[in-house]
Amino acid sequence: MKVLHIIPGLDPDSGGPRRSIIGICRALAQAGVETTLFTHSPRYPMPNPSGVTYLAGQGVRLRLLHPDLVRVMDRVRPDILHLHGLWMPSSHVAFRLARARGLPVMLSVRGGLTPWALRQKRLKKWLAMRLYQRRDLATAAAFHATADSEAETIRARRLTQPVWVIPNGVDLPAAMPERAPGRREGRTALFLSRLHPGKGLLDLVQAWDRVRPRGWRMRIVGPDVCGHKAAVQAEIARLGLDGDFEFVGEVDDQRKWQEYVNADLFVHPSHSENFGISIAEALAAGLPVITTKGAPWSELQGTPTLPHSRTPTLPHSRCGWWIDIGPDALAETLREATSLSDAERRELGANGRQLIAAKYTWHAIGAEMKAAYTSILDSVKR
Numbered sequence: 001m002k003v004l005h006i007i008p009g010l011d012p013d014s015g016g017p018r019r020s021i022i023g024i025c026r027a028l029a030q031a032g033v034e035t036t037l038f039t040h041s042p043r044y045p046m047p048n049p050s051g052v053t054y055l056a057g058q059g060v061r062l063r064l065l066h067p068d069l070v071r072v073m074d075r076v077r078p079d080i081l082h083l084h085g086l087w088m089p090s091s092h093v094a095f096r097l098a099r100a101r102g103l104p105v106m107l108s109v110r111g112g113l114t115p116w117a118l119r120q121k122r123l124k125k126w127l128a129m130r131l132y133q134r135r136d137l138a139t140a141a142a143f144h145a146t147a148d149s150e151a152e153t154i155r156a157r158r159l160t161q162p163v164w165v166i167p168n169g170v171d172l173p174a175a176m177p178e179r180a181p182g183r184r185e186g187r188t189a190l191f192l193s194r195l196h197p198g199k200g201l202l203d204l205v206q207a208w209d210r211v212r213p214r215g216w217r218m219r220i221v222g223p224d225v226c227g228h229k230a231a232v233q234a235e236i237a238r239l240g241l242d243g244d245f246e247f248v249g250e251v252d253d254q255r256k257w258q259e260y261v262n263a264d265l266f267v268h269p270s271h272s273e274n275f276g277i278s279i280a281e282a283l284a285a286g287l288p289v290i291t292t293k294g295a296p297w298s299e300l301q302g303t304p305t306l307p308h309s310r311t312p313t314l315p316h317s318r319c320g321w322w323i324d325i326g327p328d329a330l331a332e333t334l335r336e337a338t339s340l341s342d343a344e345r346r347e348l349g350a351n352g353r354q355l356i357a358a359k360y361t362w363h364a365i366g367a368e369m370k371a372a373y374t375s376i377l378d379s380v381k382r
Contacts, residue, residue: 001373002034004078006069008090019277020146020168021084025052027169027366033373036076040068040090065093073097080373081105082144086112087128095136104141104376106164111274113153116198116294141376144369146275147296162379164372169362170280177258187213187338190263190287192221192256193270193278200269200292200325201232207269207330209239213338216244218267221259223250260285264345265337266320269330270294280360283352288345289320290333298322299355319352 007021021037028035029051040057053076057068081098083091086109098105111117118125125133142162145151151163193199201220208218220232229247236245251259260266266282266289273279273295282289291297300320321337323329337345 001032001080001370001377002076002078003028003036003080003082003373004072004076005035005037005082005084006091006094007037007039007084008088019171020275023169023171023362024365024369026050027362028052028369030363031366031370033366033370036072036078038069038072040065065090066097069094069097073101073103078103079377080141082108084108085110086133087125092132092136095132095139099139104380105139106142106144106372106376107137107140108144108146109150109154109274111150111272113157114150114272114274115153116272141380142372144372149296149298150274162375164368166365166368166372167360168275168277168280169365170277170284170356170360171253171362172284173253173257176285177254177261179261180258187216187264188262189216189218189265189267189334189338190221190259190282191218191267192259192282193268194222195220195224195228195232196226197228197231198271200271200294200330201228202235203269203325203327203330204267205232205235205239205241205245206327207334208244209241210327210331211334211338212241212244213334216338218245219248219259219263220245221248221251221256256281257285260287263287264342266290267330267334268292268295269325271325280356283319283349284356284360286346286349286353288337288348289352290323290330290337291320292323292325292330294325295322300352302351317351317354319348319355 005021005025025035025037035051036053036055038055038057055072081094081103083094083105085091095105137157137159140161142164143154143159145154145163145165146167148165151165154163191201191204195201204218236242248259260282266279266287268276268279268289268291270276270292271294276291276295276297279289279291279295279297289297289300291300300318300322302318321333323333
């Protein structure tokens with residue numbers, strides 16, 4: 001079986017999507033699928049995952065998209081195209097070529113149909129939907145969602161193709177680092193993601209101001225991708241919270257895991273996530289997690305997955321808080337989480353670590369994606 005994955009670019013600032021796409025390609029190669037990853041943009045080369053062929057185009061300019069894709073498809077001769085993301089002209093060109101060649105398309109919507117995402121650049125998306133996106137959605141052979149809530153956004157478009165709910169996996173370090181010495185003098189709440197308006201950082205600052213938990217500090221780790229850091233810092237200064245917040249900037253993988261294990265609580269108040277890889281990583285590191293209903297993590301409450309999910313429902317205990325978006329619910333939850341004893345927070349963290357080990361390994365995810373491709377090819381043959 002040959003599968004060609006197509007993504008517009010692999011910008012490191014894109015965060016979770018880049019890591020998850022590389023991870024799924026590596027897992028598929030290990031599962032025996034002949035896997036090629038093609039990106040239109042040559043600006044961000046990636047380390048080649050073992051067993052995966054990596055190809056880059058000449059750029060995302062319209063005049064280059066068609067010849068680049070023709071060249072790649074002629075070289076790879078795939079059985080299936082797996083496209084990642086919506087709205088981009090590059091994805092539409094791939095759909096057109098797939099229809100011309102009779103190739104089935106698996107489409108990972110990557111959060112592109114959530115209400116929050118549809119409100120961003122609304123006019124452009126309305127135009128794209130009328131010009132090409134509606135037809136492309138209708139002609140996909142199947143969809144991939146990373147969570148049940150994302151599958152619901154696909155069903156809301158009245159699309160009847162199969163939807164495979166397969167989560168992202170977590171790339172764990174070979175050995176989890178030890179907690180740094182001397183960290184018990186105070187407690188640390190951690191935010192680790194891109195600094196972006198959609199991540200809810202202003203909600204976090206306002207909620208923290210209402211609680212001001214004694215003996216706690218808030219550590220903000222991640223790249224400032226659109227100048228949002230200045231707005232967050234201005235709000236911190238306005239509320240007189242400069243001594244409570246620390247900005248670290250972007251860190252490498254080794255430092256990232258050290259940040260997780262040094263923390264006592266993970267807070268991710270995002271307005272919209274199709275998965276939220278940093279949430280999974282925090283759970284793997286044994287941290288209790290606070291996130292919002294903008295992220296598909298009802299499992300933090302120990303709740304089961306929805307009936308249409310193809311991912312097995314596993315019994316597990318509570319490992320955090322899944323709350324409404326906004327500073328009100330966040331303040332109430334911060335007050336509860338920071339008032340727990342260390343032992344209580346460790347118990348929640350241990351539950352989260354067990355959940356990740358049981359459900360979010362790349363080995364299991366690669367096998368399930370391979371099964372999805374087999375099902376698509378079988379349906380095409382019938």
